[in-house]
Amino acid sequence: HVQLVESGGGSVQAGGSLRLSCSGSGYHFINNCVTWFRQAPKKEREGVAGLSTLTLTTYYADSVKGRFTISRDNAKNTLYLQMNSLKSEDTALYRCSSQYTYWGQGTQVTVS
Numbered sequence: 554h555v556q557l558v559e560s561g562g563g564s565v566q567a568g569g570s571l572r573l574s575c576s577g578s579g580y581h582f583i584n585n586c587v588t589w590f591r592q593a594p595k596k597e598r599e600g601v602a603g604l605s606t607l608t609l610t611t612y613y614a615d616s617v618k619g620r621f622t623i624s625r626d627n628a629k630n631t632l633y634l635q636m637n638s639l640k641s642e643d644t645a646l647y648r649c650s651s652q653y654t655y656w657g658q659g660t661q662v663t664v665s
Contacts, residue, residue, distance in 0.1 A: 555579040555655050562647060562660030569639050569664070575632040575649030575657055582632075582651035583625050588612075589634045591645035591662075601647070602634060616642070639664045 561573040588603040602623040603612040611623055622635040632649055641664050648659040
């Protein structure tokens with residue numbers, strides 16, 4: 554049974570930082586294409602950051618470039634998203650995905 558579980562969300566003031574984690578079980582998801590998405594109320598889901606383990610390349614949405622960093626720990630089968638200089642518009646439910654097939658339930662980030 555494949556399971557992805559996000560953690561690390563919370564409430565923070567603008568300008569603050571959070572680090573999200575996505576831990577996997579049942580499948581070494583970190584060896585595949587992994588992506589952080591977010592969705593705010595009444596907005597479409599947005600791909601925030603992605604990591605291809607095949608090409609070792611990263612992707613960032615323009616809205617987070619220079620502020621967010623995606624990384625992984627193979628040994629822990631965990632994906633991270635370091636978020637700095639947070640803005641109110643970063644408020645959303647953040648979810649991780651492996652190959653757009655497996656999804657976590659999400660962790661809420663609220664920036665005020």
